[in-house]
Amino acid sequence: MNLKHLQYFRVLAEMEHFTQAALRLCITQPSLSHAISELEKDLGVHLFEKQGRNIRLNKYGRFFLKYVEHAMDELEKGEHNLRELVSPSHGNVDLAFIYTLGSHFIPAIIQAFSASDARKDISFSFHQGNTNDIIQGLKQEHYDVAFCSHMENEPDVEFIPLAQQELVVIVSPDHPLASLDQIDLKDTAAYPFIFF
Known part of the structure; x- marks a missing residue:
């Protein structure tokens, strides 16, 4: 079972006509028939019944269609949301x-x-x-x-x-580091910091 088979099943279930469904899907009728046959083989059950020259969804097909529609709707919603997320103007x-x-x-x-x-x-x-x-x-x-x-x-x-900032140490006038014009950061290690 693959995603294409589920997409084909969904369209065929809606139209219940191989030729029209194949036209809508832009594939040949034999390709559609083969895909549905493979899907039914994977599931181990027939999803359609012949009705004259047409077909109709049987009870197993109607049961499975609810899950396929839900799954396809969620995938389409996920695809839409993902496209918005990565869009240069949305997200x-x-x-x-x-x-x-x-x-x-x-x-x-x-x-x-x-x-x-x-x-x-x-x-x-x-x-x-x-x-x-x-x-x-x-x-x-x-x-x-x-x-x-x-x-x-x-x-x-x-x-x-993007930017460069000078780091300075601010201390009280009577602090041991206050008399220095320049210090190394390691010189501050012995003193507690109030704020960085």
Whole structure:
């Protein structure tokens, strides 16, 4: 049993006429007959009865048709929704970003992106986290795109620099690091952080 056989069965069940169904399906009548025969062989039951020169759906065919119609409707709905999801003018983008970008950077780029009428039907799902968690989520396909810090030794992730920020340490005037003009990040390891 394959999807084509089910599609052919659905049309033939509606029309109950091999020639007309074959015309609608744009296939030959022998091809349609063969497909239905294969489907019946797979199922182990006849789905149609001959009625003069025509055919009609029998009770097994009517029983099976309900399931085929439901399955085909679900597949068509899934195909439609998938096409919308990947459409450049529709769909949803799962976007992750580090906490520090949430107040200004992300709102600004989303506003700029959404300003175009061609993108007005694209929606976003936002996720905040630290760089390690975001990278893991990206590799597990939880996110479509992420804004985070660069990490070394991540061959499965492509990093594209968008911005560069200077890191500064803010301390009280009497702190041991306050007298230095420049420090290495490792020099801060001994002190507790209030906020990054």
